[in-house]
Amino acid sequence: MIESRSIDRYFQAMADPYRRGFIERLSEGPASVKELAAPADVQLPAVLKHLRVLEDGGIVVSEKVGRVRTYRMRPDAFNAMTTWIEQRQRDMNAAFDRLAAAMAQVPEEKDH
């Protein structure tokens, strides 16, 4: 089972439009800090801070070759979240099925 604190960080990493923008870009392929910063209307220190949150959260990894640091998505970036959400949806469906079954056992009053 994934640690609760890890899942906190996953969801926290997603809860910012700039960070989601970087994830959207990196889902299309690796990119350098410069490429990521170019379309963003924020200063470089803020970009680096957001990228650190994504890396600490286990969403992206980075590699430095010479003076260029390149970021890319982790292939399992969304696994923890989707696993958690899918379990909740299974529970919701099961609860709905139980409710539907209980309703089916109620005699229809209009027939009497």
Next chain:
Amino acid sequence: MIESRSIDRYFQAMADPYRRGFIERLSEGPASVKELAAPADVQLPAVLKHLRVLEDGGIVVSEKVGRVRTYRMRPDAFNAMTTWIEQRQRDMNAAFDRLAAAMAQVPEEKDH
């Protein structure tokens, strides 16, 4: 398209272990504030605050009958998140396919 601020709130709502605990409980069926507060080791005001975050984020709805307020999951609670995640995963797969196709065009040196 779903507003960026709404998605922020969705993800933010998930980024807390107490709030995820309430979502886990409510996915199994509706519950009153009292029922939700019972297993949580937090005071009632904190419970109510977390529930308000979930309601503002569009994850749960509540209804008050007499003195009892009951919470239940919104059936579309996870739609915004899963839609966003699925698009990123499609992009990641497409990027991987492009990379694999490019690799396939590189002549295998060992044959020469």
